[in-house]
Amino acid sequence: xxxxxxxxxxxxxxxxxxxxxxxxxxxxxxxxxxxxxxxxxxxxxxxxxxxxxxxxxxxxxxxxxxxxxxxxxxxxxxxxxxxxxxxxxxxxxxxxxxxxxxxxxxxxxxxxxxxxxxxxxxxxxxxxxxxxxxxxxxxxxxxxxxxxxxxxxxxxxxxxxxxxxxxxxxxxxxxxxxxxxxxxxxxxxxxxxxxxxxxxxxxxxxxxxxxxxxxxxxxxxxxxxxxxxxxxx
Amino acid sequence: xxxxxxxxxxxxxxxxxxxxxxxxxxxxxxxxxxxxxxxxxxxxxxxxxxxxxxxxxxxxxxxxxxxxxxxxxxxxxxxxxxxxxxxxxxxxxxxxxxxxxxxxxxxxxxxxxxxxxxxxxxxxxxxxxxxxxxxxxxxxxxxxxxxxxxxxxxxxxxxxxxxxxxxxxxxxxxxxxxxxxxxxxxxxxxxxxxxxxxxxxxxxxxxxxxxxxxxxxxxxxxxxxxxxxxxxx
DNA sequence: TCGCGCCACATTGGATCCAATCAACATTTT
DNA sequence: AAAATGTTGATTGGATCCAATGTGGCGCGA
Numbered sequence: 001x002x003x004x005x006x007x008x009x010x011x012x013x014x015x016x017x018x019x020x021x022x023x024x025x026x027x028x029x030x031x032x033x034x035x036x037x038x039x040x041x042x043x044x045x046x047x048x049x050x051x052x053x054x055x056x057x058x059x060x061x062x063x064x065x066x067x068x069x070x071x072x073x074x075x076x077x078x079x080x081x082x083x084x085x086x087x088x089x090x091x092x093x094x095x096x097x098x099x100x101x102x103x104x105x106x107x108x109x110x111x112x113x114x115x116x117x118x119x120x121x122x123x124x125x126x127x128x129x130x131x132x133x134x135x136x137x138x139x140x141x142x143x144x145x146x147x148x149x150x151x152x153x154x155x156x157x158x159x160x161x162x163x164x165x166x167x168x169x170x171x172x173x174x175x176x177x178x179x180x181x182x183x184x185x186x187x188x189x190x191x192x193x194x195x196x197x198x199x200x201x202x203x204x205x206x207x208x209x210x211x212x213x214x215x216x217x218x219x220x221x222x223x224x225x226x227x228x229x230x231x232x233x
Numbered sequence: 234x235x236x237x238x239x240x241x242x243x244x245x246x247x248x249x250x251x252x253x254x255x256x257x258x259x260x261x262x263x264x265x266x267x268x269x270x271x272x273x274x275x276x277x278x279x280x281x282x283x284x285x286x287x288x289x290x291x292x293x294x295x296x297x298x299x300x301x302x303x304x305x306x307x308x309x310x311x312x313x314x315x316x317x318x319x320x321x322x323x324x325x326x327x328x329x330x331x332x333x334x335x336x337x338x339x340x341x342x343x344x345x346x347x348x349x350x351x352x353x354x355x356x357x358x359x360x361x362x363x364x365x366x367x368x369x370x371x372x373x374x375x376x377x378x379x380x381x382x383x384x385x386x387x388x389x390x391x392x393x394x395x396x397x398x399x400x401x402x403x404x405x406x407x408x409x410x411x412x413x414x415x416x417x418x419x420x421x422x423x424x425x426x427x428x429x430x431x432x433x434x435x436x437x438x439x440x441x442x443x444x445x446x447x448x449x450x451x452x453x454x455x456x457x458x459x460x461x462x463x464x465x466x
Numbered sequence: 467t468c469g470c471g472c473c474a475c476a477t478t479g480g481a482t483c484c485a486a487t488c489a490a491c492a493t494t495t496t
Numbered sequence: 497a498a499a500a501t502g503t504t505g506a507t508t509g510g511a512t513c514c515a516a517t518g519t520g521g522c523g524c525g526a
Contacts, residue, residue, distance in 0.1 A: 021311045021479075023299065047508070057481045059292070062509085063299050066256065070303030072396075078254045079487045079508055094393045098335070105334050160327045160404075163305075164397060171393075254509075280478070290511045295479085312478055312517045 023063035026054060030064055034073050034084055035174045036139055041086035045074065072171060087171060089227040095172050096220025100213045102161055102168075103149065107212050109156035111205055119201055122152050126193055133186045138177050141186070146173075148193060152200070172223075179226045185219065256296035259287060263297055267306050267317055268407045269372060274319035278307065305404060320404060322460040328405050329453025333446045335398055336382065340445050342389035344438055352434055355384050359426055366419045371410050374419070379406075381426060385433070405456075412459045418452065 020028070030050070033039055045065070047058040054061070065082045068074045076082045125148045132140050146169050150162060179185060192215045199208035253261070263283070266272055278298070280291040287294070298315045301307045309315045358381045365373050379402050383395060412418060425448045432441035 019311050021309075023479090048506095058508085059480060059482095063296060066296050066299040067303050070300050078252050081508070091393050094391050097338075098394055098397065101334060101338055102331070105330075158327050160324050161331055164331065164401070167400075168397070256509090281476095291478085292510060292512095313519095314478070 022056060022060040023067065026050075026056075026060050026064035027067040029054075030068060031071070031073060031170075032139075034068075035142070035170075035177060037174055037178060039084045041084050043084045045082040045084065047081075071167070087175075089224045092172055092175055092227065093220055093224045095168050096216055096223070099165065099168050099172075100216040100220075102165055103153060103216060104209050104213050106153040106156045106158055106161055106165075107200075107209060108205065109158060110153050111155075111200055111203055111208060113155040113157070114200060114203075115155070118151070118155050119197065122148060122197055125151055126190070126197070129193070130190060133190065142173055142177050145176075145189070152196070175223060175227060179223045185222060189215075189219065255289060255293040256300065259283075259289075259293050259297035260300040262287075263301060264304070264306060264403075265372075267301075268375075268403075268410060270407060270411060272317045274317050276317045278315040278317065280314070304400070320408075322457045325405055325408055325460065326453055326457045328401050329449055329456070332398065332401050332405075333449040333453075335394055335401075336386060336449060337442050337446050339386040339389045339391055339394055339398075340433075340442055341438065342391060343386050344388075344433055344436055344441060346388040346390070347433060347436075348388070351384070351388050352430065355381060355430055358384055359423070359430070362426070363423060366423065375406050375410050378409075378422070385429070408456060408460060412456045418455055422448075422452065 030039075030045070039045065047061045047065075050061050051058045065074060065076060069076050069082070073085060074082045075085045125144060129141065129144045129148065132144060146166075150165075153162065153165075192211075196208065196211055196215060199211055263272075263278070272278065280294045280298075283294045284291040298307060298309060302309050302315070306318060307315045308318045358377060362374065362377045362381065365377060379399075383398075386395065386398075425444075429441065429444055429448060432444055
């Protein structure tokens, strides 16, 4: 079942097929399970148990742990084990503000370079997003949402910034998914995405930038509010 | 010799002593050697050789590799090994612009919160920087420079942003060190640091922010120019 | 002589085994 | 009875061993 992703075939990538080692595949699977909330913050991840579950030795698990630790998803204490890392609502808000900062800068660079193909691709993702929304698959919704932002900003051709953004998204993703279960943030997000795309088509930088900033920051505020009220964190 | 850092004793941290596992210590040592340019971009790192050198088995080396890979310092191809990752001048410039973006935002938050103690601490680091400069130890210069920026921005109390900044600095650090060998960028940097601190003392946000931005961006431009002229990258 | 394929070696990837450390429980002592 | 301490079980950390894969060299044939 999890084996299906031992090789990630990304069709849009130009023939650069990448093979995953077992530790990398494990890390991918564990990452997904953490983001889905199957492993709660603070929970201990035991090497032996996971090794048994994935039917491999403990060593690939250990290497996967190192990777996840570097990504900030888990923390490991020597001779004590690995624990799903936690993050405070304030820190989540800070990450959203960082995202706003970086994405606005990227959009500024991207808008002048956008082509018709870019708009079409973005529109396509939005369609997919809407389809997924009606079926309540928020695991896919989160990654599609990230994909939309990434695609929208890709004309800026700033790989390093995109990379950093990916890291930030990774940190907040699990809380976003949780919130989606509780609120109706989908719908406003869908509308805002459409409006954002309209502004970009019109090359209206003056409006698009603050709009994007607001889109991100209000999403952040809503999420943090939900976190603080639920007290489950 | 490298054993001296198996436990990192940071005296300013309040008694929170952290123990390093062998892989972590190895990663720290290898990271330093990469930043120092001992391992050139593209160069292959062989597990067996390093294991012999550090007198341990290959396994801790492999785990250290995973960590360094996640940090972006090396790339590993399955069944082919680990290679010191490279980075183009354009990407370096992008990272500097990202740094400018984030640091300016941080400074904006930091200035109103700065206390006398903060100014003193910064001034102290600047003194240390000057002392190190006269003795041409650029390995320490780089980390002290980062420490100054970190200390200057720490009143903002934005741990996540600082963390991201650390990652960005890691990427450009090795090129900064190389450039320092070639240019006289020390001196202007020292002056600019002093001036920046003066502006912060005066709480002159209007001047301090653009000044910091310029400080970072010109440093970036000079570095990139040096990179492109030397063609050693 | 050049090109293709096969084979051996070197290197990485993964599994098993042993040692070190921690935590919890039981025992003893005050 | 409470606290301190010893001891045992569980879990992680590290080393050695075996398997898989990639690379370079050699030979064979056109």
